[in-house]
Amino acid sequence: MTSRRIAFLDVDGTILDHGKTIARSTVEAVRGARAAGHYVYLSTGRAAGDIHPDVIKIGFDGAISNGGAYATVGDLSVVCDPMPRDAIEALITYMDASGLLYLLQTDTAVYASAQVQQTLEELMRSWVSSHSDEDSAQTAPQEVPRFRDVADIDLTQVAKAVFLSERTDAVERAQADLKDQFHVVAGSMPLPGGSNGEIGMRGTTKGSAILSVLTHLAIDPSAAISIGDSWNDVEMFEVCGVGIAMGNAPAALQKLADEVTTSVRDDGIWNAFCKHGLI
Incomplete structure (x- = not known):
């Protein structure tokens, strides 16, 4: 066996085809790499409690x-960094004043108003319906997501916010308005128009959490590879020895990666793992 490597994999658009399917080759690649003695970690913007069970399996x-606010090594928590309550209260005030629809994530669940829940469920149904003829070599249909009522959230446990807007410039406006305290990136929801984004604390990213995991495991970053397709993956590209963009990632994001693999529907993880000797 070659020296032990560690891979960090985004979920949506990398493992999971945006809420619908998982390529069989991805399952085989992850299990094969682990059987060969390599580490494979999820690295997602989702709440831990919102990761599809077929991905976990x-x-x-x-x-x-939560985009780096939490990290585990096995069952051990190595990063636990929710937003300060005053920060999330200020953020909610900003989003309400800006007319943004938003949901809030804790480590265990996702919370949203009735309006946001309805909007997202309609979007997911539309997405699943428009992709109902996908190749039979794919598996694991995603159910319509279920949320908890935002009125029930404990504001001391919020790790991240996600917002939707009919404005096409909502992400750029939020980045300019919130840059001193928050990390704002474009989201990856398949919207028919407008824009969506993700908001965490400044300095809290997938990259910062990866460095904590690598320190805990005493693994040099040069032995790490990361694979993703979204703007919240940039920092993990930066800290890993090799940052790999999926073929379905935006062209501008692909330019920030060290290399590009094939798409989520075309064995992207399998091909990257083969190239780098994990399988």
Whole structure:
């Protein structure tokens, strides 16, 4: 076996085809790499409690969730960094004043108003319906997401916010308005128009959590590879020895990666793992 490597994999658009399917080759790649003695971690913007159970069933050595606010090594928590309450209160005030629809994530669940829940469920149904003829070599249909009522959230446990807007410039406006305290990136929801984004604390990213995991495991970043397709993956590209963009990632994001693999529907993880000797 070659020296032990560690891979960090985004979920939506990398493992999961935006809420619908998982390529069989992805399951085989992850399990094969782990059987060969390598580590494979999830690295997602989702809340841990919102990761599709069929993704979890693949089997991983740990997970980074909420865009870097939380991280586990096996069952051990190595990063637990929710937003300060005053920060989330200020953020909610900003989003309400800006007319943004938003949901809030804790480590265990996702919370949203009735209006946002209805909007997102309609979007997901539309997405699943428009992709109902996908190749039979794919598996794991995604159910319409279920949310908890935002009125029930404990504001001391919020790790991240996600917003939707009919404005096409909502992300750029939020980045300019919130840059001193928050990390704002474009989201990856398949919207028919407008824009969506993700908001975490400044300095809290997938990259920062990866460095914490690597320190805990005493693994040099040069032994790490990361694979993703979204703007919240940029920092993990930066800290890993090799940053790999999926073929379905935006062209501008692909330019920030060290290399590009094939798409989520075309064995992207399998091909990257083969190239780098994990399988």
